[in-house]
Amino acid sequence: MTALTKPQPDGTADPSSEHAPGASLHFPVIDWFDEHARDLPWRRPEAGAWGVMVSEFMLQQTPVNRVLPVYEQWLARWPRPADLAAEAPGEAVRAWGRLGYPRRALRLHGAAAAITERHGGDVPADHAQLLALPGIGEYTAAAVASFAYGQRHAVLDTNVRRVFARAVTGVQYPPNATTAAERRLARALLPEDEGTAARWAAASMELGALVCTAKNESCHRCPIAAQCAWRLADKPAHDGPPRRGQTYAGTDRQVRGRLLAVLRETHGPVPQAALDRVWQEPVQRARALDGLVADGLVEPLPGGLYRLPLT
Ligand code: SF4
Structure with missing residues (x-):
């Protein structure tokens, strides 16, 4: 038996159904996926x-x-x-x-x-x-x-979490880190049938990637717009903790990226002087290099040489 419920013509749930909480979402999202999934x-x-x-x-x-x-x-x-x-x-x-x-x-x-x-x-x-x-x-x-194997598992990535936060919980964004409540919700929303659950996982993820995006969600193209809790509540503004930014310029991540680029492009050991050229600020540069060594991404050699790890 599956937990699927055919939606009404207007996209809302069949009120007579006694099915899993997400049942009215499954068909429209999977149908949309069948038509719009990217060929990756x-x-x-x-x-x-x-x-x-x-x-x-x-x-x-x-x-x-x-x-x-x-x-x-x-x-x-x-x-x-x-x-x-x-x-x-x-x-x-x-x-x-x-x-x-x-x-x-x-x-x-x-x-x-x-x-x-x-x-x-x-x-x-x-x-x-x-x-x-x-x-x-x-x-x-x-x-x-x-x-890969068509099994029934809750697959909670950023895109899925955002779709569930909006469509089901009625908030604009999920918490910064995945919570136990989100995992419970994702499990509760899983179709019972294994193959359908696997389709649902891929389809809800694609909906978040293509339609219910972080900024500028396209509700007019959304197959579950008629039942989306956040949209039906007139899209209340986010009132949780500030969302994590993705700044890159000037961060240790940027320095690490530049150091690694030199090592990637050189076959064989690289002298310290070649690494020193990628970033002027010596304290940050040394910290970034130490971090790469500590993470096992760079191997220090005698004589002030560095290379990508061999073991
Ligand atoms: S209606 Fe809009 S906000 Fe709601 S799930 Fe669809 S795209 Fe996202």
């Missing part, structure tokens, strides 16, 4: 579970248009986890390019090594086994199990 390489069958996993690592903090070229090169070079595991972790950092937050490259390399050792090179389908891999958290385990 990790959604094609040939991507396989490894392609889905790579894409999830890359997409966590980077927009689709920047991920696409790096994803294609990555999968062409390392079509299976064992191919990546056989390379030095520094090669993963190099290939990560300018996606940002490069610790993700190291984590993906670590996950590939564990998949090769523990699972014969195949990305496991079991949620608990996925979660046990290094570098894989609740979100990625659920996303891979759902998108």
